[in-house]
Structures are given as structure tokens and as C-alpha cells.
Amino acid sequence: MKAEELLLKHKLRKTGNRLAVLSLFAGHSKAFSHSEIQAKMGSNMDRVTLYRILDAFEKCGILHKIPDDEVSVKYALCDHDHSVEHHHSDDHAHFKCHECGDTICLEDYEIPSLKSPHGFRVDEKFLLLGGVCDQCQ
């Protein structure tokens, strides 16, 4: 869909900043972090404005968020009783309750091994389930 139509459809005003952000995404079929977009925009766009544009786009369904694997993480104890020396988060899922905010390991849920995309080598898998835990129901 064209950038202008997208904005119109969601009752967002057509501004230079928004069109610039949309054209960045339209030009590459990949995900960008706030700082990556910021860098592409140079000093033309205020940092705060970009936060607001991303929020607005996400709220109305133009963009979606993807959690990153590096920062803002939680830590959980590795399970040393399972006779495995190092257990990474690779091989099991985690569940985060949106009521109490707790995150727990789901030891029993091995992540099904999807066949990887052509030419891609998959080294690790993070599966995070979000919802409401039994305590908070």
C-alpha cells in the first residue's frame, strides 16, 4: 500500500517525517531499531518525534514490534539437574505473565525445530509466550 494511503486510512496526517520513515521501511524488507532509523534520518528528525511516530505506527498496525535478543533481558537459573552441562535459552520456551510480570522457564516445551529458510543457518531460538499465568487468572 502506498505511504499516503496508509496514513490517510489511519487518520494520521501526512508529514515529511512520517513519509520518510515509511519510505525507509518500504525500501528494505527488514526490521529497524529506533537508533538505526535515527541514524538514517540524520539530524533532520528529532529523537522524540521518531519515538512518537513509531508508537503511532505500531498502535494503528502499520508496524509491529520484534523483541531483540541482546539487550533488556531477564536472567534465569540454568537447570543443572537435567544432566546437561549448559542449558541455553535456545532449547526451551519462556512464558511471561502480563499481570504479575513474572517470567518463567517452560522446561517441558522444547521448541519445535522449524526447517530454516533457504541458505540460513539457525544457531539459536528464543520462544517467548505472553499471557496470563495460573496464579493471576
Place this chain on the structure above:
Amino acid sequence: MKAEELLLKHKLRKTGNRLAVLSLFAGHSKAFSHSEIQAKMGSNMDRVTLYRILDAFEKCGILHKIPDDEVSVKYALCDHDHSVEHHHSDDHAHFKCHECGDTICLEDYEIPSLKSPHGFRVDEKFLLLGGVCDQCQ
């Protein structure tokens, strides 16, 4: 495994700070963020010290990281051609290349619906694959 043994095994010195962190994890079978641990420790432990303890524990396999779903995210364009109004990150996987750092949507890979743990309601699913993409091989 007892805290002291764990430290000894990984050639980490037995200090009050490290024992305190280990006992926190031992007492609850869930994951904690840096700031959560910080709060539990009070002002006894320096912020930087905690960063270093978590790094050390993760490096030697005592703890593992779990990406969180709220902050430090990337944004990707929603796929409006698929006739679905809102496509969230819920229903498909993402792949992050550790060479070039790019993150892409894997539109074709629907996340298999695991049966949720007893009493848990699952509202959303994030599956992030990490590895090396075809370009970087």
C-alpha cells in the same frame, strides 16, 4: 547444585555478592531482570557489580538470558498484502543474523501452537531465530 559448589566449579571466587544473587535465584524458580535483582539487593550491592556478576554467571552457564517482550525492540512493516488487517508479531517468526545484525520477518513460518501449560492463557508468541543469513554465509 549448591551455590558454593557452583562458584568453585567455575573458578569464581566465593563472595557475599555472588552468594546473594545465587540465593535469590535459588529461592524462586523464575527469571529476574537486572533492575529487579538490584531492588532485592538494596543499596548493599553496586549497580556495576551486579552487571558484572550477571555477565560472569551467564558466560559460564550458571544463568541464561531471556529476551523481554517490551523494550529494546525492532520494528518491521506489517504485511498488508496478506488481506489480514492487523498482522502482529504473534503469528510469525523472525530471524536475526548475527553477522550483519539484520532482522527479517519469516512470513511463511507460522509458530506451531504449543499446548499451553496447565492453567495458563497464552495471548501472544514471539519466536526469534538467531544465526547467519544467506548473504553472510
Place this chain on the structure above:
DNA sequence: TAGTTAAATGAAACAATGTTGCAAAAATTA
């Protein structure tokens, strides 16, 4: 088209998070 209205922006201030370097303190080793 000009004036009005509501949204969007930029700037400043602030809070939270994460990193680095260095000197002091503490834990192991000899």
C-alpha cells in the same frame, strides 16, 4: 483563499539503563 482548529514537532529537562577506567578491598595462593 484566509482563518480556525487540532495534530505534530522540536527542544529542554529528566530518568533509567548500560559501559569504562581506576584505585581500594577482599579472596585465594604460596
Place this chain on the structure above:
DNA sequence: TAATTTTTGCAACATTGTTTCATTTAACTA
């Protein structure tokens, strides 16, 4: 106990995210 190496705390700094408010701009209306 003394020597050695690791760990710690502190200061300084960089990055990331939020809030408030005045100004500008886009869309609407007469």
C-alpha cells in the same frame, strides 16, 4: 602471614526512553 589476583565500589560518561510545553504545520471550514 605475605604476595597475588580477582572482585568491588565509585566516578564519569554514553545511550536510551519519557514528559512537558511552546511553536509549527496540516487539515478543515467559512
